[in-house]
Amino acid sequence: QVQLVESGGGLVQAGGSLRLSCAASGRTFSSSAVGWFRQAPGKEREFVAGISRSGGATYYTASVKGRFTISRDNVKNTVDLQMNSLKPEDTAVYYCAADPDTIGVQTGRYYYDYWGQGTQVTVSS
Numbered sequence: 001q002v003q004l005v006e007s008g009g010g011l012v013q014a015g016g017s018l019r020l021s022c023a024a025s026g027r028t029f030s031s032s033a034v035g036w037f038r039q040a041p042g043k044e045r046e047f048v049a050g051i052s053r054s055g056g057a058t059y060y061t062a063s064v065k066g067r068f069t070i071s072r073d074n075v076k077n078t079v080d081l082q083m084n085s086l087k088p089e090d091t092a093v094y095y096c097a098a099d100p101d102t103i104g105v106q107t108g109r110y111y112y113d114y115w116g117q118g119t120q121v122t123v124s125s
Helices: none
Strands: 003-007 010-013 018-025 033-039 046-051 058-060 068-073 078-083 092-099 119-124
Touching (some): 018 092, 033 078, 058 068, 078 092
Parallel strands (some): 010 119
Antiparallel strands (some): 003 018, 033 092, 068 078, 092 119
């Protein structure tokens, strides 16, 4: 079992930065891939970035590549998402999720068994 809590969301102007953090508890976190997803009003929840168990592999959706960076610390049991050059279209509720079964990174939300409650990110133009 893994419990996840996101923090770091807020309101920022376009071009600004935010750093989201996902704090985890549970024995299987360090052996789980972790993904960040987001959901804007009226839209499906979409994959944003993911990191493998060891942190050796990362994957980003095309729209955030070069602007967002995912990292993890398996000692502190945290996964962070550094978001730079934010755009209004990045506005959404951001969720972290854990996938205990995959060695690499999956982009499909149904691979992820554990989810946090989400944190709101709002980017003003």
